[in-house]
Amino acid sequence: MSHELRTPLSAILLWTTLIEEEKLEEREQLQEALAAIKHSAEELQALIDNLVETTRIVSGRFTLQRTVGEIATVVEAAIAQVQPAAQAKQIPLHRQIEPASAPVDRARLQQTLVLLLQNAIKATPPGGRVELSVGVHDEEMRIAVHDTGAGLTPERLARVFSGPPPSAQAKAPRTDAGLGYGLIVAQQLVRAHGGVLTAASGGPGQGATFTIRLPLDPTRAITAVAPEAHGTAQTLHGRRVLLVVDDAELRHHLAAGLHDAGAAVSAVDSAPAAAEAAERQYHDVIVCDLALPTIDAGELLQDLREHEVTHARPHAPALALAHADHADAASLALKHGFMRCLQAPVDPATLAAAAAACLAANPR
Template sequence: MIVHDATHRKMAEGKQQQVLARERAAYIEVWQQNRLKDEFIAVLSHELKNPLNLIYMKADMLARLPQTHHIRSIQEIADAIQRSVNTQAQIIDDLLDFSRVNTGKLSLRFAPTDISAIIRSIAEAVQNDAKEADIDLRIDLPEVPVLIRGDAVRIEQIVWNLVSNALKFTPAGGQVTIHLAIEAGRARLEVSDTGAGITPEAIHSIFDMFKQAPTVANHSRKGGLGIGLSLVRQLAQLHGGTVEAFSEGLGRGSQFVVWLPADASSSQRQPGEQPADLSVFRGNRILLVEDAAESLAAMRDLFAIYEAEVTSATTASGALQAAKDKTFDLVVTDVTLPDFDGYWLAASLRALPEYSVVPIVAITGRPVAQEVQRARESGCDSCLAKPFSLESLADIVWSTKRDHEKGA
């Protein structure tokens, strides 16, 4: 009897070990598949951003050339190209962010954040698009800042995706309204439209990945992967908030409401500074580091419009040698280079006495939120996403110069 029981125990233990082994193997396989998927999406993001950056810069240059800057049709074409590029870049970033959220790799940087300022900035950015589509875009915001403790970059993504979605599905003559208020100790953001509306069947799955209600999607003037709203829900939840969708049916508009915990104890942020003057580039010696030949040429030609003296390099080691041979007023480097990355270059430059206060800006094809901390730790003053604009770069240069003057 004792022998019989011992045999049963051994058999049971053997089966349990087999089950555990299969579970471990399944877990390892899933983990490896997720890792490969993340790596694939990261590489895809970088490879897609490089040609987008080139297209954006060529369009920017076309609009700024003395021969064409006064021709209205050329300006409209350049604007349309740049808007399309930015839309595609946003889709790429959303896809990568969604992947990182699902695998728990998306980290947030929490700080007192004024949602009102973010909404105003986004409303200004899309106002021209709304006018061209004959859509009345309105904002209804409190006169005082509405503060939460959140990641400003991710809050901007939430607002941007909701507003873009509303504009996408609202026909000419319609209206989109952005309303913000503090209710019951929480920030309540509502983006409503008079557009295509959502069917009762689709309202429950509207935040699912790759989901677009077919009857609604047919009204869209622009395509999409159905990532934006799903990412909105994920980001809201990561902030301890929620998001809901409401609609009375097709043709009767829709409302998206995001609730986020308010941070009444946070101090108000200082108002933003005025946009920078592009004359900051005039006469400056600029070191451009980029391994994509066409992008490098486009960047060089763009700076040449403002009479900047440009030196280019395609590797980090080549750029470092150029910096040792000659002192530059600004360094702009791609993050991904064939020998060392742009962060190695930034750290190496900061080790040189003559580059202790020279503005260094990194350019990346990955979402900026993933790169900011490493960029700062390496010595970069800022990190910009591809495609980047001269205005954004000029803002950084002016801001860096003022900070150094104050610290002197």
């Protein structure tokens, strides 16, 4: 905080000292000095406004103005707001938006999405990817922001909504929404709507996903379930799961649930990405959508099996995800070598329990 406040103050003091000591004799120099002072003062004002706004939100001193309307317009407005920053880093902003409406404060929801998108863009290297998806599940609206950035260690993930650690503040000060506390502000705004904001990451280099869950009924608040409350938390703790699902929203939803169960998740959308993930590290469980668009799931599993043999690794138990229109999915999955087949829609807790059961049946 002190660094970000001192930067514009230092510029103002420098230019005023030069003027006071009459070291700027030319009119052009004086105009340059006045322009720099004005710019620094405006920057300082913006920082102070952000700090005041952050303090007000974190302390709960604000009210929501709810209206019912399509969420797509809020999403597009948030994307437009961060588009220049994304373009500067050559990061495409992809979106997958299902028709959805909910009683929300549209300005506050847009503010929340901007904070999450800013966070994703800052974490993602040039040429990376940021995805935003919207869908409705079990009387909830879910908005997920996924990036292919630096990812989060388990330690950082555990305190991601507690603000940046002191070392991070010293080395890489942030300016989003109140000096590094953008995620805290986002969490408070989601909570005010009766919702929950969660974070998931497969670890360093695996990107991160932040998911907003908002109730369609404003009288029903969503209760966050701590990872320890899941019966499978201890079983999946420290386990690595390879999740291959091409649908972005479903992939993020399931990845967040598996993470809540204690797993480190490599969530990918294609066979080539799955092969790359398998090359990087061994996975204890494989979860694969049977309806991948460019390759048969059985063929992909066979490729992964060959990779395991090449690297002298044991076969990881594999689960298949089938859609309602996929006839004879269970028998087909077993034929291809999957241990179990789960029928969509799949609840993350059910998937985590199935993964734990497969691990228990295949001790190594």
